[in-house]
Amino acid sequence: MKKVRLTHAILAIVFISLTAMSCRDNKKGEDNDSMHSEMPEEGHHDDSMMDHDNMDTSNNGMDSNMQNADAKQIVVDYMVLKDALVADNKGQAAKAEKKLESTLNDFKVSSYNAEQQKELKDIIVDAKEHAEHIGKSEMDHQREHFKTLSKDITDMVAITGTETTLYQQFCPMYDGGSAWLSMSKDVKNPYYGSKMMSCGKVQKEIN
Amino acid sequence: MKIAKIIALVLLVAFIAIQFFPTEENQSDRVPKTDFLLVNKPPKVISSILKASCYDCHSNNTAYPWYNKIQPAAWFLEGHIKEGKSELNFNEWDDLSDRRKNSKLKSIINQIEDDEMPLFSYTLIHRDAILTKSEKDLITDYMKEIKDSL
Numbered sequence: 367m368k369k370v371r372l373t374h375a376i377l378a379i380v381f382i383s384l385t386a387m388s389c390r391d392n393k394k395g396e397d398n399d400s401m402h403s404e405m406p407e408e409g410h411h412d413d414s415m416m417d418h419d420n421m422d423t424s425n426n427g428m429d430s431n432m433q434n435a436d437a438k439q440i441v442v443d444y445m446v447l448k449d450a451l452v453a454d455n456k457g458q459a460a461k462a463e464k465k466l467e468s469t470l471n472d473f474k475v476s477s478y479n480a481e482q483q484k485e486l487k488d489i490i491v492d493a494k495e496h497a498e499h500i501g502k503s504e505m506d507h508q509r510e511h512f513k514t515l516s517k518d519i520t521d522m523v524a525i526t527g528t529e530t531t532l533y534q535q536f537c538p539m540y541d542g543g544s545a546w547l548s549m550s551k552d553v554k555n556p557y558y559g560s561k562m563m564s565c566g567k568v569q570k571e572i573n
Numbered sequence: 574m575k576i577a578k579i580i581a582l583v584l585l586v587a588f589i590a591i592q593f594f595p596t597e598e599n600q601s602d603r604v605p606k607t608d609f610l611l612v613n614k615p616p617k618v619i620s621s622i623l624k625a626s627c628y629d630c631h632s633n634n635t636a637y638p639w640y641n642k643i644q645p646a647a648w649f650l651e652g653h654i655k656e657g658k659s660e661l662n663f664n665e666w667d668d669l670s671d672r673r674k675n676s677k678l679k680s681i682i683n684q685i686e687d688d689e690m691p692l693f694s695y696t697l698i699h700r701d702a703i704l705t706k707s708e709k710d711l712i713t714d715y716m717k718e719i720k721d722s723l
Contacts, residue, residue, distance in 0.1 A: 488670045488672050488673065489672065491673065492672050492673055492676050495676065496676065507683075510679075510683060514675075514676055514679060518672070521672075
């Protein structure tokens with residue numbers, strides 16, 4: 367009987383120490399994740415499989431003009447995110463952000479000149495950080511980050527150009543005046559959503 | 574009664590055991606010339622607020638409290654400091670491009686205005702790190718000034 371108790375006690379000790387150790391490991395893992403999202407040169411592997419599948423197919427057949435296609439895909443992903451904010455849909459926005467983040471990660475800038483590459487890399491790091499925060503924030507924070515993200519994407523488009531016409535729209539009310547990009551002339555405000563859907567005007571047409 | 578004793582013993586042993594897991598201390602006596610305070614040379618009142626309320630987790634040098642000698646408190650601190658530094662390291666301020674500085678400043682302003690920083694778990698013990706309304710205004714006004722000058 368005594369022996370059994372002793373064994374139980376030992377088992378319990380082992381169990382608790384192991385739990386303590388594994389907690390620590392988990393924590394380390396998380397830290398690594400948040401660190402690595404800051405690093406542009408590392409590939410992003412912890413997105414959902416679905417997003418990766420999408421990426422793979424969208425990358426196929428683009429070998430001839432990779433950089434252009436990547437830039438185009440970034441704009442497309444940005445639009446999905448914008449529409450989620452227009453629709454006041456926090457979950458969709460977070461999902462769209464994941465996709466945008468992985469597209470940003472895969473953006474090959476090698477075909478641009480040195481100065482443009484430097485600028486683009488800077489934009490990518492910044493845009494990724496804002497995208498990442500959109501993934502883990504409440505709506506109002508998502509929108510704060512979307513503002514700076516919009517600036518990043520607008521600056522990116524200024525370098526990469528765009529095949530489809532984009533409309534830079536501007537709402538003077540949100541945070542001292544905020545811009546965003548849209549593929550349509552119609553104003554649908556991503557900063558206010560249903561609260562003030564039509565606040566804003568087309569500021570610039572980007573071809 | 575016996576069982577309670579065994580549980581107490583087990584907890585004690587586990588508590589002692591985890592003391593042997595070391596943590597990496599965030600300590601450095603060298604302040605690089607990219608440091609926010611060196612680059613921007615803010616007024617004394619600003620720099621002392623930043624040092625008291627932000628630098629423990631957002632720089633390469635933490636003034637550790639006594640309980641950092643005790644697990645699991647040390648792990649908890651280590652996690653926060655790592656995360657804090659990966660978001661923003663004031664020591665490496667000038668390594669950032671203007672675009673990145675602008676983003677960081679915007680986040681600093683928002684987080685202070687929304688009372689998200691300094692963290693509640695930090696001010697719980699570091700009472701001197703709590704920002705009063707006027708200190709918050711001082712810091713955010715100053716950060717806005719820097720942001721506009723970029």
